[in-house]
Amino acid sequence: MKNPIQEYKKATYTLASSLSKNDVYFWLLKHGYYAESYVMPPCFCVSKSPASPKKFHQHTKKSYMPTRSECVKVHFPKTELTDRTFGIIDPEIHNDIAYHITRNWIQILRSIFHKDSAVVSYSFPIPVNARTPGRLSYLRSGRMIYEFIGMIDDDIASVTYQYTHLVKADIKNFFPSIYTHSIAWAIHGKKFIRRPSNLHNFNLLGNRLDKLFQNANDGCTNGIPIGPVVSDLVGEIIASASDRIFTKLIQEKRISCQAVRFKDDYRILVKSANDARVVIKLLQAALKEYNLELSDDKTRVHLLPDGLFREWVSKYHMVSPKKKAKYSWKEFRELYLSVLRIDKECPGTGVIDRFLADITNSQGRLKVGLSPSDIQKVTSMLLMLGNLRIKAFPKIIAILEAMIKTSIGKTRKNEILGYLKSYLLELSVDEERNKYLISWISYFVVSNGFQKTIGLTRKYKDPITRSIFSNRGSIFKNKREFKLFTGCKAIAKKVSMAKHLDVFDPPIPE
16 A cells, blocks of 8 residues: 555655756745745735846855845734744845755755655645646745645545554744754765865855855854745755654664654654654754754644644534535624634634635635625624734735725725724834734735825834835845835736735736
8 A cells, every 4th residue: 555645755856856947946036035925915026036047156165255144024923922033035145045956956855855764744845736747836835834734634644543643743943943054964964064174165055055044144053034935945954854863763763653744843653652752852862963952832742543633624614614605794703703712722723714715705805795884893803813813914904905895895995994094003003013914004005095095104114114105125125136026006906915815826926
């Protein structure tokens, strides 16, 4: 019987190795530069980049001096107290990272899909497609997360009968903890790269990538930016190197297990509770070789079948077993209340995202029968969901944009705008903390020409929000071979917010 997990690894490697290195290079420059769609509004897009592969910084064997720059930071509030910080890399440094990765594409793939690793990664960040081998699609990891987690569930379930326990573990602060020197360790081997003749040999790919990531982050050797796909690729290289050490350790202990990984998240099937404890210790030891560690509060052992499937999915299926073409007001209200309950029972999961996807069509319009008097209630209810799950806030703004363009919505436009104006004023009191939410409301206002209606003249410090309100890019403005910002109204004519955020059917940029 074929193992679907191992079959997935073989198929992904085959598809990835069939890609043209130039196609991957141009895709990384245009579609992999910014973080996925929910992080930044659609006006942040790469519409100009080098027409042919090139390097901005030359090297010799003993010397490599890329421009030293700082990442532009985009803060995304994870919880009430903590943020996740995405990074935007100097486009010339980003270009050179993409150049060196793609000029050595097969070497990169062999590092990621190493023959000596028993851990199968489901997070290859380049969008390959079995239907069109050798060609790239335009997807980003937003869709990949939804599809691959579902795929992991199915593939693990296919082999679970051979095991008794499931280990779930997570690398603590993965991207911020990556030591840039470990990039070279992972590609070439730690012993090899530490030889005096190799330590500063810039003919070696790993050393060039190490230096580029350092200089993208003002010379820091700790941490790589979250968001760019080049960072995802490097993360895969380092995690895969740790996986190989883990594989060797479990083979020495003769432990039978099946291990999969999605980025920094592990799921490992084992045959006893004792094996589960040993596997956790061995994984910790493997990660330490790359200055990484497991997150204590996210490491769990489950007696199967517990932990096999996502609890919120089952709970949501019970209240909404089938997506509907139309919801009555009462059906919408009851489903909404059920989602609030599930989110409370299973916090931090995707139930709100699933709900918003189910109640809207491909244009982002609500599939709910509403009267004009319902608009105010729905607006308030949706914004409340945005408070519960910040990641869903852009989708909610997209729904309000679609709503305001309907015949009913037009009659209540001033009420919707009034809600957003008061919310924006409230957020602006603490701009530093609320930059993410402010940027999305700002894009909605500017792209739809509502500045005068809203009547806001406030000047924002954050370069992302400032770019939106001025309708002019404020990041890396002196990089002439790149255009990293498109006017809000101009981009809105090409793609709606709903389409930009539709991870299951994203727009193909022109």
